[in-house]
Amino acid sequence: MDWPELKARLLAEGTVRLTGKPASRYQSSSTAGPGAGTGGSVFFSCGRGRVRLAIDQNSSLEIVHLGSGRALLKAWNLEIGGRLEPIALHCPGQAYITVTGGCIYRCKYCEVPAIDAGRKSPEDIEAMVENVRDNIHSISLTSGMLQSVEEEEEYVIKVTGRLQRFGLPIGVSIFPGKGTAERLHAAGVTEVKFNVEAATEQLFTEMCPGLSYRSVWDALEDSVPLFGRNHVFSNLIIGLGETDEEAECCIENLCGRGIIPVLRPLNPARELSGFSRPSAERLLRLFAFHTEALSAAGLDPCRALTMCLECTGCDLVPGRDRAE
Numbered sequence: 001m002d003w004p005e006l007k008a009r010l011l012a013e014g015t016v017r018l019t020g021k022p023a024s025r026y027q028s029s030s031t032a033g034p035g036a037g038t039g040g041s042v043f044f045s046c047g048r049g050r051v052r053l054a055i056d057q058n059s060s061l062e063i064v065h066l067g068s069g070r071a072l073l074k075a076w077n078l079e080i081g082g083r084l085e086p087i088a089l090h091c092p093g094q095a096y097i098t099v100t101g102g103c104i105y106r107c108k109y110c111e112v113p114a115i116d117a118g119r120k121s122p123e124d125i126e127a128m129v130e131n132v133r134d135n136i137h138s139i140s141l142t143s144g145m146l147q148s149v150e151e152e153e154e155y156v157i158k159v160t161g162r163l164q165r166f167g168l169p170i171g172v173s174i175f176p177g178k179g180t181a182e183r184l185h186a187a188g189v190t191e192v193k194f195n196v197e198a199a200t201e202q203l204f205t206e207m208c209p210g211l212s213y214r215s216v217w218d219a220l221e222d223s224v225p226l227f228g229r230n231h232v233f234s235n236l237i238i239g240l241g242e243t244d245e246e247a248e249c250c251i252e253n254l255c256g257r258g259i260i261p262v263l264r265p266l267n268p269a270r271e272l273s274g275f276s277r278p279s280a281e282r283l284l285r286l287f288a289f290h291t292e293a294l295s296a297a298g299l300d301p302c303r304a305l306t307m308c309l310e311c312t313g314c315d316l317v318p319g320r321d322r323a324e
């Protein structure tokens with residue numbers, strides 16, 4: 001089994017049992033991203049790629065921590081040697097921080113409103129980055145929404161102002177309004193991720209009541225000439241009820257506009273807890289389509305400096321997840 005196939009199977013499963021030597025320094029508990037608010041997760045890497053798995057002591061998969069990060073993944077009668085990766089903030093190598101850990105909207109798949117972790121001050125965020133400065137190569141910010149799209153953007157821009165002194169690339173993923181791309185660019189942000197989330201407008205409206213699909217697409221289109229190709233990204237969740245054809249059409253539309261899609265397997269939570277994670281076969285099929293669409297558009301996820309495309313923990317990423 002090559003790495004993309006193994007990773008697809010691991011992502012379809014989503015969880016792992018952690019055994020062996022104590023591994024607390026390799027465990028993350030996050031207030032954003034898949035598995036947010038659960039019992040934590042680990043990042044396993046084996047030279048051909050990295051995967052993030054939620055820790056669940058009832059999982060059928062097992063990672064044995066042998067000590068000092070060395071680890072053995074036991075799955076489907078295979079034993080794969082690799083490493084548990086130390087986490088900086090949220091993921092390896094990055095200070096990835098949720099600025100506002102709550103939200104006035106109620107997207108059906110999202111756990112941020114339920115966790116309601118409050119808002120961090122710019123001073124606290126600066127201190128968090130300072131603490132991990134020697135272990136990171138980029139800073140990424142995401143945010144829920146405390147009051148409004150405009151107020152959140154203003155607050156996040158204030159935070160980026162305090163972080164410029166670190167001299168690291170800064171990625172920002174927030175819900176955009178009119179002019180957001182221009183303002184983030186003027187504030188010195190390096191990359192942006194505005195998430196279309198759903199493959200069709202109809203599905204988006206059903207999943208994210210009150211939010212505008214068009215705003216996201218407009219902001220993405222505004223972003224490409226400012227931040228450049230390979231530096232504008234968008235999450236597309238796989239498993240919300242879209243067909244493969246709808247997902248492929250959305251992937252093509254994004255790539256055709258110079259935007260790199262991040263194909264995010266659904267983590268069934270909150271109102272979608274009755275949904276299933278997408279199968280490994282489906283993830284691999286879409287990975288093949290995604291790889292071709294990126295190549296046809298001349299886009300390369302390996303050029304990304306921040307956020308999920310740089311991390312790769314939760315998704316199959318063409319170019320970064322390698323067969324050999």
Ligand code: SF4
Nearest residue numbers: 033091308311313314
């Ligand atoms: S891929 Fe994105 S959401 Fe997943 S662990 Fe990495 S940074 Fe977090």
